[in-house]
Amino acid sequence: MSASVLQVKNLRTVLDLSSGSVPVVDDVSFDVGAGETLGIVGESGSGKSMTALSIMQVLPQPIGRIESGEILLEQTDLVGLSDEEIAKVRGREIGMILQDPHTSLNPVFTVGNQVIEALQINNPGTSRKSLFGRVVDLLKKVNVADAERRVHAYPHQMSGGMKQRVVGAIAIAGAPKVIIADEPTTALDVTIQLQYLELLRDIQEETGTAIIFITHDLGIVANLCHKLVVMYGGKIVESGTVAEVFRAPSxxxxxxxxxxxxxxxxxxxxxxxxxxxxxxxxxxxxxxxxxxxxxxxxxxxxxxxxxxxxxxxxxxxxxxxxxxxxxxx
Amino acid sequence: MTKTPKFLGRLPILPIAVLMIVLVIPALFADFIAPHDPFKAYLRNRLQPPLFFGGTTEFILGTDRLGRDILSRIMHGARYALVISLVGIILGAIVGTVLGLIAGYMRGVVDALIMRVVDITFALPSILLALALAAVSGPSFQLVILVVIFVIWGFFARQVRAETLILRERDFVARARVAGASDIRILRKYILPNIINTIVVLATLQIGVVIVLEATLSFLGIGIPRPIPAWGLLVADGRQLIVSSWWISFFPGTAILLTVLSVNMLGDSLRDWLDPKLRQV
Structure with a gap:
């Protein structure tokens, strides 16, 4: 496919525990291009979420740190950027969707308010009023029915699938080049899962963003991803295109x-x-x-x-x- | 979904009415509505019992040892209760909340430092501190407020820190961070709005503490200087005559009771209103 947007090279992330430095991501390399979807597959504890947290540099503090390796977003290495510089990457260059929609929205603000918030972070200095129209557009883009009314709803008034759509809207608010989706459908029921995956695919087709999809569900990978890496114990044990790996798991x-x-x-x-x-x-x-x-x-x-x-x-x-x-x- | 605050639809009438009658209206208009001068001693009418207990309509709640009208003194005292509680609690809450947020969010050395200072303020007898300060500067209104802040900020700091520690690990804070929100923005938009109801409830609960504290300080002569009719002083005035002339302490005490009770009830309503999950839709 096209040139890679995000390239991870020999990434090694450790947690400094009292028993010593434990590698949770060990010599992991992969890349993902524009319009491409990469699946990261593995069971709990395989290091797939830690890989995502390393890319966003939101590792558990103070014990987590990237020990070595490179994370290249286009040509810039994200490892070693200052806090302010990496904060500009988050949301604007790389968006993220977390696992549980029920806890990833702020319970005291309306969802419209929270999408505005995301827009404001990416466009500092703009007034909230001028962004309101874009909020409705964004909510429509993620298939929130009756978006004009729903902007005034609080998270607890929405279903899980609806909340996850809002989280998706927040993730694409900054028009990121890469979206990292960390098991976004695990907390949704099966019929909604499919709709959500289709939504992600539509967004990708429209915007050409790269998606890193973290999951333990190989069925989803077969449907949605172009290529995948299989992680076990912090290491990549197998990687390739979906066709290659499914035809001859090695x-x-x-x-x-x-x-x-x-x-x-x-x-x-x-x-x-x-x-x-x-x-x-x-x-x-x-x-x-x-x-x-x-x-x-x-x-x-x-x-x-x-x-x-x-x-x-x-x-x-x-x-x-x-x-x-x-x-x- | 309209924008009208639902709070207005479910206004807790009773506590608001009581607060208006006992505290707010007297505090604002005591000069006009009080039947007598609170400082004037009607020496011939000393220790008059209240109306219905052998008294007259001239002194509805009776008079004290010097023949001063209890009702007028309570009305004028409301002003001090209101100002000291409001100013002291607002300032104490701000100091405690800011330091609690910093401690809970930053953790580490800063947290340890702030929380040890809280421990010290809890360990230090506030009365002793007030005595020391009063010895230097003399009893004054500002001194009382200073002591109030000193005594209550630690409660806010502890509570806010505890809630911040929980909230900073919540998914929506993580989501805000990966969406590029700065620390200041996370504190302001994600953590503070989620603990504001705790702060409000805590603040209303502190009103009782503050009024009693003010009374204690005044009683010891290091609070509001006499002859200002602060409620605490009024209660203290009747202490020795509690058996024979109970009304001297009883009515100011009732004013304190009604105020604290109403404010607590109001705090509950306010908390429900501030929590979107309990807001009726």
Whole structure:
């Protein structure tokens, strides 16, 4: 696709805990171009949200910090920008949609007021009155029905799907080049999920913004994303285009994730689940993080970290990190 | 959805009426409506009982040891109760809220420093402080307000800090930050509006504390100087005669009671009104 808007290179984020510096994002690299959607997939604790927080530089303080790596927004490296400079990037260059719409709006102001607020941050010095028309436009753009009336509603008077649309309106208020959506549909019910995903796609088509979509739902990734990275234990274990990865999942973890998606046409007694727990955060980890849960694990898996190699699909961009790539599956 | 404040539709009539009658109208118009000069001693009418207890319509609430009209003194005293509570609490609330916001939002060393100062003000006997200050500057109106601020700001700082600590971790604050809001904007638009109802309720609850504090200081002679008829002084005046001439303390005491009670009820209504979830739609 087109030149990348956001490029993350060898990002390493650590949390300074009393037990030592624990890497939560470890040597993560990816890029996303205009009009492109990247899925970041992984279970809880895999480091996908921490990656998003690192890009926005809103890591938990004072323990979180970016240890090394680059986050290139077009040509500028966001790592090492001053607080004022990064504040200008937030909202204007990179917008973000959080997981839970019920808690991500300020309960004491009307939603119109909060969209105006977002517009004001991006256009300092403009009066609230002059922005009012744009608020209604924005709400219409995110398919809030009856927007002229709804601007005066308080968040608690709206449904979850409606609130998440408002959060979306706030995210696009600054016309950002990149939108990071951190599990935006997890708190919505299924019918609304689909509508919301379609909305995101429409916005993308209209504005050409890049989307980073964080989720654990591979069904969504298949529908919405162009490419994906699979994260486990803070590392990218597999990456590639959606077609490549779905055709030939090369890391046992990706394979297991795909197996965990229930299918409508197959009748099963028990749903598939990956045995064991995701790795606990600790400073000294050896070998492949997935080894304890991996059905193919060998000696070497617990001793040495696997390097990235070409994935099984043979595609140009398909990469995976596993010692057992040549396995019989 | 109209823009008219719903508060007006559900006005708490009773507490407002009581406050108007006991506090606000006398405070504003005591010079015109008081039947007597509050300082004038009608020596021949000393210790007159109130009307219906053997008194006359001339001194409806009776007279004190010097024959001064209790009703007129309460009316003039309302002014001091109003001004001291309002000024003292507003200033104390501002100081406490600002420092509480800073402590809760910044955390770390600043937080520790501010909260230790709060601990110190709680540990220090305020009466002692007032005595020391009065010894230097002499008892005065300003001194009382200063002591009021000193005593109450810590309550605001503690409460505001606690709520700020919770709010700063809430999702909508995180969302504001990723939308590019500055710290000042987050404090002003996201944190303060969510704790303003706590501050209002706390402020109304402090009125009782302040009136009693003022009475204590006046009683000890380090508060409002005599012969100004502050309510606390009026209660103190009747202390020795409480058995024989109960009305000297009783009526000023009732004025304090009604004021504190009404203000608390008003505070509850105000809190409901300030919380959009409880606002009727």
């Amino acid at each position: 890391h046992p973890y990706t394979e297991a994730l795909l197996k965990s998606v229930p299918s409508v046409d197959q009748k099963v007694d028990r749903l598939y689940a990956i045995e064991g727990q995701p790795p606990a955060l600790s400073a000294d980890r050896k070998g492949c993080s997935f080894a304890p849960r991996c059905p193919y694990a060998r000696d070497i898996c617990t001793r040495e970290v696997p390097q990235q190699e070409a994935g099984l699909s043979g595609g140009d961009t398909h990469l995976a990190s596993c010692w057992n790539m040549g396995r019989d599956t």
